[in-house]
Amino acid sequence: MSKRVDIMVDIETLGKGSNATIFQISAIAFDIITGEHYSTFNKIADISKNDKLVVDGSTLIWWLNTNKELLAELLNNGHNSSDKLLIMFNDWIHTQSDDINDIHLWGNGILFDNKMIEEQLISLGVDYPIYYKNDRDVRTIVDLAGKKLEITEQELKEYFKDESLTEHDALDDVKYQIKLVAGCYNALIG
Template sequence: MLHVMIDIETMGTRPNAPILTIGAVKFDPETGALGQEFYRAIDVSDALKYGAPDGETLKWWLTQSEAARKAVVAGTTPLRIALADLSGFYTNWDQVKVWGNGPGFDMTILEYGFWRALDLNPIWKFWNIRCCRTIAEISGMRPPKIAGSGVHHNALDDAKHQAAWVSRYWQMLRDPKRDQAAPTAPANDIDDLLGL
């Protein structure tokens, strides 16, 4: 699978935001199949060494679900290790299409993290970055809210959810005659994530 959906949770919205969690899942948009998963929760104290939080985001976190709040403060992994582990998610990132719900957010903050924590350039090629919001707009459909088996604002759950609906829209755009009511993967994977 040469597509990966990445989602992060942070303590800010600027490129230098502290990264709290990183979630990723390999997926095939042609079939909707989800593959290998990646999740790291970063130690908050360590995250703060590499980024600057903002007050508005901290206030926002206080309004989120208890499960989401607990997940972002439970991390024990140093940022350097989490980013090195993400690098190892593929042996060669040159051909990998990297998706984010807003690449200007997720990818930009991760790229800053790679530079700040590891003194490395991004692991992906900039021309391989893809945007969930763009495919949703082109399809004319709104992305569904996370439902069922996931926790909203858990980086891995959000990444799996985004991969599922991007796959649906991808298939619809590539083959408009395709029966969208037919599942594109086993019901336990995509339909559960979409709450269908």
């Protein structure tokens, strides 16, 4: 019998639409009870290698007003096109379990990270590697745990906050979200 594999993913993009340019994909396979990390994927695109860029002005302005130094650092450290990044991520997911149906992909809003990855993989002619019942949503588990613990979402997030992590760096966001999800999971099942 194969074992459930939970993977937390976070992407950084230049827009909010499903076809927006993805320039960073980070993911960690993890134990949902302990939060232990098993395997890490962290790649940054060299957007100069993209055939096209899909950017929306409000997202670009948001980046410039939020952390333009991080944006510059990320955009200057990429190696492959955004399309190649997606293919590499798909390949990495397939190495995480002998049975792809055992993989549960967590995103901070499945209609953003997970959905954007799915739609862009399909546009490349690649099947989305996650079984349709296995997309998981950080926001939902946080909402449920907050209600059970009778605290606000913000109070719950503050409890798990880690000042050593850089917000909006996808890898650091993944690390934070794993701590958050493992804590919420334990609050719900404990």
